[in-house]
Amino acid sequence: MTSVEQHEHPIEPTINATVLRQIRADIVACRLTPNARLRVEALRLRYGVGGSPIREALMRLEAEGLVTLEAHKGFRVSPVSHDNLVDLTKTRGEIEAIALRWSIANGGVEWEADLLGAFHRLTHQRKTKRSAGDTVDPAWFREHRNFHAALVAACGSPKLKAIRESLFAQAERYVALSIISKSPVRNDIAEHEQIMGAALAHDVARAIRLNSAHIERTAERVAKSLVGAKRAFLLRGGIDEGMG
Amino acid sequence: MTSVEQHEHPIEPTINATVLRQIRADIVACRLTPNARLRVEALRLRYGVGGSPIREALMRLEAEGLVTLEAHKGFRVSPVSHDNLVDLTKTRGEIEAIALRWSIANGGVEWEADLLGAFHRLTHQRKTKRSAGDTVDPAWFREHRNFHAALVAACGSPKLKAIRESLFAQAERYVALSIISKSPVRNDIAEHEQIMGAALAHDVARAIRLNSAHIERTAERVAKSLVGAKRAFLLRGGIDEGMG
DNA sequence: TGTCAACATATTTTCGAAAATATTGGATTT
DNA sequence: AAATCCAATATTTTCGAAAATATGTTGACA
Structure with a gap:
């Protein structure tokens, strides 16, 4: 370490923050499957850290709805269900509608430029990895997430944005689940382009x-x-630890 | 402990859950003032527990928006500001509108009965404690919270309800703040009655x-x-630890 | 065979102390 | 006097172990 670095603060992230992002990503991508128990010891080994930052991260994720906690029985990945998906979809539709309305009302040239940029990056990103045949490229997920964030970027409400982001992550988890169950992923560039077009035309x-x-x-x-995903997981022996 | 109690599970809450509710209540009531630093040692003494449940609770509250966390600098009570109040008010208005619309659409006799009951309890609850002159009775806050929850109880969306509840708590904190600054509290029974009347008449x-x-x-x-509250706090010497 | 209690194990939860980082205050130099 | 460096202190963050609780298993008994 040079003497310069002692004065510049490179803002080292805490273990807590790091492991929080890791666990969230693993849950959203269903690498930690729905309803799976989250034992501290297992997570300690998986992420190579102590129990405290693990529990603190799980506590945070519980508030976000990705994790559940039962007193004295520990944490689980939030279960999935048809009812939950319906609730999530309806609620997200309404929240995004508000955010979109406000964003179109407030958005200026800067917002429009960023939106066009996000769309461009999305369309020029391969959806499936060329190496692994049927798995979706994580980079595509990132651009897709960024595009939808760009749509509402000008809404002017940090609170609404945070709510929208949380619901978006929960929805992404269901998409990841359907991918695992070998459902073909549709290519919906046209859909995204139409949404963007209406937004840029200020047609709320x-x-x-x-x-x-x-x-x-x-x-x-x-x-x-x-239902197909559920069957697949049950056959793999995930009856107890698997999905709700 | 008798032999019977070993089989009945009285569901003892964890220290974590208890201290979480306590800290949340203290923040909403502004007994922990906006922007105040939340040192673990101080909270350890205040609540008489170890550091782990404290930090876990604060992590949970950070996700709820009542607490902020900066890496390696610890926790603070979320600051208050005019911008934040405006954002909160606008967002809450929209969220409650959706919940109310759905609740009126789905609500049956059971919902109507509960709503009438909640209103009755609210109107028969003293607003100011007879002992302490100008402080609002915590029981009134509870009934007020219950009445507004009863309005949207039939909305059918756990997610929307959770979001609404979180925003409601944040708004309550601002009300508590205005009470501290000696603002007279209005008596708005008529307003609540009108809202209820429209809901029961299914006039969305x-x-x-x-x-x-x-x-x-x-x-x-x-x-x-x-602004008055801010000045009052600053005069009391809460410059550094006080409000934003 | 089935039920229940008591023991043993596994897991969560909590604490106290160690490690890492930030902050403060004073001495030194420009 | 202002800025800078260094040490001392305070605080956050993390770990490892102890305490509390849940779960599983065995054996006695009806």
């Missing part, structure tokens, strides 16, 4: 309608593969 | 309009006393 009603349709269409496909 | 538009007006009217009063 149309943007909201298209966005809601986008959310619901995705949810329907996921719902269809949900 | 009117119920939403009245509810939003209720939220905004309260926020305006709070906003006026906000």
